[in-house]
Amino acid sequence: MKFEIKKIVAVSIAMLLLGTAKNLYAQTLTSDSATRRTNILFIAVDDLRNQLGCYGDSVVITPNIDRLAKQGIVFNNAYCQQSVCGPSRASLLTGRRPDVTRVWDLKTHFRKAIPNVITLPQYFKQNGYQSWCVGKIYHDPAALQDRISWSAPEIMAVTGAVGHKYVLEKNSKVNGKAAAVECVDAPDSAYVDGMVANAAINVLRKIKDKPFFLAVGFRRPHLPFTAPKKYWDYYDQNKIPMPEQATLPQDAPEVAVHSSVELRGYTDVPDSGPIPSEKIRELRHGYYASITYTDTQIGKLLDELKKQGLMDNTVIVLWGDNGYHLGELDLWCKTTNYESDTHIPLIIAAPNNKNNGVHTDGLVELVDLYPTLANLAGLPIPNDLDGTTMVPLMKDTKLAWKRAVFSQFPRPWMYKDQPEVMGYSVRTKDFRYTEWRNFKDGKVQSTELYNYQKSRLESRNLSALKQYDHVKSELKQLLDDGWQKAAL
Template sequence: MAFCTGKRSFIAISIMALMMSGCRINKGFSQQKQPPNILFIAIDDLRPQLGCYGDKIVQSPNIDKLAKAGVLFNRAYCQQAVCSPSRTSLMTGRRPNTSKVWDLKTHFRTTIPDVVTLPQYFKHHGYHTQCIGKIYHDPASAQDAPSWSAPEILAVTDKKGKYVLPANLEIKSAKAAATEEADVPDDAYIDGQVANQALEVLRKIKDKPFFLAVGFRRPHLPFSAPKKYWDLYDREKIPLPAQNTPENVPAYAMHKSEELRGYSDIGFNKEIADAKQRELLHGYYAAISYTDAQIGKVLAELDRLDLTRNTIIVLWSDHGFHLGEKAMWTKTTNYELDTRVPLIIAAPGKRKGVTSDGLAELVDIYPTLAELGGLPVPEGVEGTSLAPLLTRPDQPWKSAAFSQFPRPWQYRGEPQTMGYAIRTDRYRYVEWRNFKTDEVKARELYDHQSDPAEMNNIANIPANAALVGALQQQLRDGWQKARPKSRIF
């Protein structure tokens, strides 16, 4: 009998161990009651034009407050400056040439079907993962059910989420006016609804480890926001950008602002008057302040529920944006204004209110969150954990950040020409190559020490031949060799 009792006890203990192993959250936080939660805040088309980045116009008090609670990355870059490829790269931890997602229609499950996404990885380790708003690209066909523990909420929007005024809703095209100002409550537009849903979900999941992704659509076009956010700005005091075009650049480098010109009040064949440009700038700033207010609601609820002290908060934008500079509007280039993004990470026990100038990439977020969550970084991830910079933000870091963009842009399948770019501490270097043969068709080189606006391509100056050769080798060596040689925690 004693033997049988011991055997039953052994079996019971073994089963319990197996169950604990199967439900294991992670071993890095085994001594805590609960591993760290993750609040994952995505913003669409936001360039680093915020108070915390030194901007004197935009009012962004809630994001500025978050920056004081964590580390602000001053030089963070996306991997391709348009929605789906950038978000795919971040969410899968793979760069565009690995995911083979270069356009808005290709879904990564058709090209890398077995990849484990960032939230899916946390789901496999016992987290409740949930999505509210735009995390992947907007259409229903772009969503990814395996990433989440529950169905996506407001992951897809229609015209009514973008406009409320009858004059815009009655226009047949999905692109009505490029801006909209309406005296309505915040939840009349999609981002207010996203914030409200985030508050509800937080209250439901507060007692279990969670990965909550909250995606806001503004300041993506149309620049729609309630009137009170427009009232924060005096349009007549908004300066217009310098609109000179860069010198000596290949045609591949530029575009004709087709995304903006598709809106009903802009048009394809007319100059955008100064008054309209100020309206667009006013709308962009109002949309930022509107989104900032929604983020503030979510962060306040996190505090109210006493979750902030055990929550990693990461805020990012999928790419930057041109606001008339270089006579271009919107994104889809390899320039600094399109590839540089805001990135803030606030994590328990890490530095607060500091800035890191270390070169960072959105593809780094996957391994960063894995490491902060006490999980091993999975094989195949093509980024570098930024966790050491959260403790020592001024330590030597990457030698380059990598971006790319194809031409022509509107296509499906492999591109004809790919522009590959690196941003080093001082330079931006771009090679435009035949995608199949890898033949270099054109080059760009900008010296940020003397030309921060990237207006003068100096790649073809004979005196720069050695510099071009060195940067070309650095580009060809790729992201692996650009990683920091040591990490200080």
């Protein structure tokens, strides 16, 4: 998405005019004295969709995340910029959208396009914070880590180096994908996320007397769905709900969907064709168990924060890097512009916030986290970010907010040199409009339009229907105008 320079300048001026008032509010919201600085506990969860009790799911067991939700604000309509971990995380951590970072795949480092960018944790480090990374924050490969972001070497940041995705020897000895699920009677620390929680607690004890930005990244419920048996036992597999609307959207262009390649290749999943209903239920059971396992690790962090007396001057943010399909629309995993893949959980608990336990329907994006956390900490908001501080929305959760949010995805996925097509998508309160554009010349090859007034699942592409021409025209204009206009 390319936008006019004059619009960027206009938004920057507006942000400068608003900055002083917002920073004053943020200091009131988070500080109990002039000398006690606000800490940040930054919790990332890989492939976590809105499958949480605080988001209305009646089956999943997430007491600790739900506890955090009661301490903070739940954003009902939060979205990622690209529904796969590498680009999503690069966008959030730089505060720039994917067309600025030039990261649309899993192998490109954002510093190739923007070498001098100051990342979110780096910004806090430059402002006197201890900035630490435990677990997966940037994307996994060692080549995609960003040492300059942190005050100390990353801990367990690369999955391949840490291991412990599996416990069973028959799985752990497989070079690549083994089983998609594993249920073993083992302690939490037998798997990587239990190890991450323990390491993060040790770091917290070490840096508790200094202002800190502590980023903790959990890998489950990312595939494989592996968790200790006790978490599987919380659920009756026969009562795990099957996917709602397990068929592709009617009239959807072929470019918009995929063959669930991320799931295929695991030794217990067919390489092609239908997935048996018993396996579907087992996979969904594994996803639920993995969420509850991760929820327990998050609870340990929250308990330690309270034990150290840090709750009253620490902003806690929990976010998922993208959404997920579990058989809905006959899709598995992510890598689309659809609602299940782009809609993500986001909870922010800030000290002295008067709206604890409140939900807001305001449209927000992961790219908004950088300016929001700077604002909450009382730091100046850099004027070259692509997001908008959410602090005013936290103060008044019914405040009129963004008109739209934006995401994108390339095709083919796992391209070699550059994408052939890019799908640019705009989401408003009730609709999503997507244009699949030739990457070289920008020509629109196909379009999609979905109505979410009755369901968040895409049932039919309405783009070709005459009665929706006015909606399509309005959303096309919004997509062309870009995020700056939508944010005003």
